[in-house]
Each structure stands twice: as C-alpha cells, then as structure tokens.
Amino acid sequence: MRWEGREQSTNVEDRRGAAMAAGGIVVGGGLGSLVFLLIIMFLGANPQQLMEQVGQQQQQEAGSRASLTPENDNDAPLVEFVSVVMKDTEDVWGTLFREQLGARYQEPKLVVFKGQVRSACGEATAAVGPFYCPGDSNVYLDFDFFRELKQRFKAPGDFAMAYVIAHEVGHHVQNQLGLSSKIQAMQNRAGDVERNQLSVRLELQADYLAGVWAKHAQESKQILESGDIGDAMNAASQIGDDKITQGRVRKENFTHGTSQQRVKWYAAGLASGDLNGMMKPFEVAFDAL
Numbered sequence: 001m002r003w004e005g006r007e008q009s010t011n012v013e014d015r016r017g018a019a020m021a022a023g024g025i026v027v028g029g030g031l032g033s034l035v036f037l038l039i040i041m042f043l044g045a046n047p048q049q050l051m052e053q054v055g056q057q058q059q060q061e062a063g064s065r066a067s068l069t070p071e072n073d074n075d076a077p078l079v080e081f082v083s084v085v086m087k088d089t090e091d092v093w094g095t096l097f098r099e100q101l102g103a104r105y106q107e108p109k110l111v112v113f114k115g116q117v118r119s120a121c122g123e124a125t126a127a128v129g130p131f132y133c134p135g136d137s138n139v140y141l142d143f144d145f146f147r148e149l150k151q152r153f154k155a156p157g158d159f160a161m162a163y164v165i166a167h168e169v170g171h172h173v174q175n176q177l178g179l180s181s182k183i184q185a186m187q188n189r190a191g192d193v194e195r196n197q198l199s200v201r202l203e204l205q206a207d208y209l210a211g212v213w214a215k216h217a218q219e220s221k222q223i224l225e226s227g228d229i230g231d232a233m234n235a236a237s238q239i240g241d242d243k244i245t246q247g248r249v250r251k252e253n254f255t256h257g258t259s260q261q262r263v264k265w266y267a268a269g270l271a272s273g274d275l276n277g278m279m280k281p282f283e284v285a286f287d288a289l
Contacts, residue, residue: 001158002223008083009090011107016075016114016143075143079112082141085162086110088223089169092216100275108132108172110139110165117142130164132171134180139168153238157231159224163210163266164235170209174202192252197286199255204265204281204289207236207257211269212278219273229270236262261289 073079090107097105111117116125120135126142133140141164149164150156174180183202187195214232218224237243240259242251256262265281281289 001162001225001228003081003084003158006084006221007087008080009086009107009110011090011109012079012083012086013109013111014079015111015117018113078143078146081158081161082110082112082165085165086169088162088217088221089166089213092213092220093169093173095220096212096216096275106137106176108137108139108169110141113140113142114144115142130168132168132175134171134175137172137175139165139172141165141168149235149238153235155231155235155238157228157235159214159228160231160235163214163232166210166213167206169213170206171202173209174205179205196253196255200257200261200286200289201281203256204261205278207262207266208269208278208281211266211271212273212275213269215270215273233263233266236266257289264289 090105094105094107097103111119114126116123117140119133119138119140121131121133124131124140126144129145130139130141132138145164146161149160171180180202183198187198190198210232214224214229237259239256240262241249241254241256242258251258257265268277268280
C-alpha cells in the first residue's frame with residue numbers, strides 16, 4: 001500500500017502511554033474479540049472474570065510503562081500508517097455520503113492504546129482486539145493485534161491492516177446511518193440463534209463497506225500495490241469464525257461469519273463500490289450468505 005508521506009488524519013488519539021485504574025470490562029465487539037471470547041467460552045470459563053484478570057495485570061504493567069518518546073517508540077511508523085488510512089476513510093466516506101446520500105459524514109476518532117483502554121462502552125483490554133464503540137463514535141486499536149494478525153493468523157501486509165481499520169470504520173458508517181441501533185433492537189427481541197445470525201449479517205455488512213472503501217480509495221488516490229487485495233482477502237479469510245474455532249464451535253453460535261462469507265462480502269463491496277448495495281447481506285436467506 002502506498003502510504004508513506006501522504007496526508008494524515010487529525011482524528012487519531014494516542015493513549016499508549018496512559019495508565020488507568022482497573023474496572024469492569026465491556027467488549028465493544030471488534031474483529032479480535034471473537035478470538036478471545038470463543039476460545040474461553042469453549043473452555044468453559046467465565047469471560048467477564050478472565051477479562052478482568054487480564055485487565056488488572058495489564059493495568060499494573062501500564063503503571064510502570066515509561067512515557068513514549070520519538071526515541072523509544074518502536075511503533076511510531078504504525079501511528080503514521082493508521083493516520084494515513086484514517087484520512088483515506090474520511091475522504092472516501094465524506095464524498096460518498098455527500099454524493100450518494102446527500103448527508104454529511106461525521107468523522108470518527110481512532111484511539112490507539114496499549115493493554116487497556118476506557119471507552120463510552122466501558123473498559124476493554126487488548127484481548128478484545130480492535131473494536132468500535134457507538135457511544136463515543138471511536139475506533140479502538142492496540143498495535144499488538146497487527147502483530148498477531150501477521151504472526152498468528154498468517155495475514156501480513158499493510159493492506160491487511162488497512163482492511164481491519166476499514167472494517168471498524170464500516171461499523172461507524174452503520175452507526176451513523178442508524179442501522180446499528182435497529183439491529184440491536186431486533187436482537188433484543190430475538191432468540192440466541194437469530195441474534196447470532198443478525199450479528200453475522202452486521203459484520204458481513206461491515207466487510208462489504210470495507211470493500212466499498214477500498215475501491216473508491218484506489219480510484220481517487222491510487223493507493224494499491226501488487227498483492228494488496230490478496231493480503232486483505234487473506235486477512236478476511238483468516239479471521240472467519242470457522243477458521244478461528246477449527247470446528248470447536250457450532251455454526252449457529254458464529255457471530256462474525258465464516259471465512260468464505262467474509263471474503264465473499266468484502267469482494268462484493270470491492271467489485272461494486274456501491275453504497276446502496278450494503279443492505280444485501282440482510283436481504284438474502286442466511287444459507288445464501
């Protein structure tokens with residue numbers, strides 16, 4: 001991905017050097033939360049209790065962490081990278097909202113943290129992975145997830161990381177359009193299986209929106225290099241429910257979609273670039289997703 005030296009967003013807040021008191025954990029529901037929660041649920045543990053224990057340990061580590069400076073900040077290039085990607089999302093969605101919806105796009109903020117963070121959705125640890133909080137319209141990201149994406153999930157590449165950010169920004173688009181609250185209301189009235197299916201559809205829609213962003217970002221800024229799309233597709237595939245759980249969790253308990261579904265809907269958004277097509281994951285039978 002061509003990102004070096006390009007314009008950066010001013011909506012990036014770096015909280016990596018901030019320590020905070022331990023407290024209750026509320027999962028915002030991002031890409032990485034699936035990994036942690038499904039594994040510990042499979043093992044029969046209490047997710048809330050385990051996450052609080054992790055948070056307390058990371059809070060202690062944060063208390064002794066030295067203040068970041070340009071000299072000791074090994075992740076400074078990643079701060080620049082995510083700032084460039086956020087600027088690209090702001091430009092693309094600002095244009096699409098204006099031209100296709102006749103509306104103003106309200107830019108979210110990307111909060112970079114280390115270990116643990118407080119949001120309007122509660123407190124969360126890095127174990128939940130990247131997540132979007134509709135309460136404050138912020139995307140939250142710990143750079144350790146990028147390292148996990150590369151090493152554990154075998155999904156390296158700049159555009160794989162850009163896909164992760166674009167997916168979470170897709171949740172912001174859903175929130176701004178009022179879709180998130182509508183789905184939440186439907187889930188509150190639904191049984192477990194239907195509730196999970198609605199969650200899958202919402203996640204696949206975010207993948208579709210990430211594809212829409214990629215198409216328009218390429219058309220307007222020529223950001224892609226050889227292999228970038230393949231890297232993003234690989235990332236989408238590697239974090240499918242079936243791939244992560246390796247058959248240990250029943251399909252009706254999936255909340256983010258299978259590898260095939262995630263790749264399919266990201267590719268659909270990339271191919272069409274049509275914002276109007278974002279409702280398609282909700283319009284087909286679940287087996288046809």
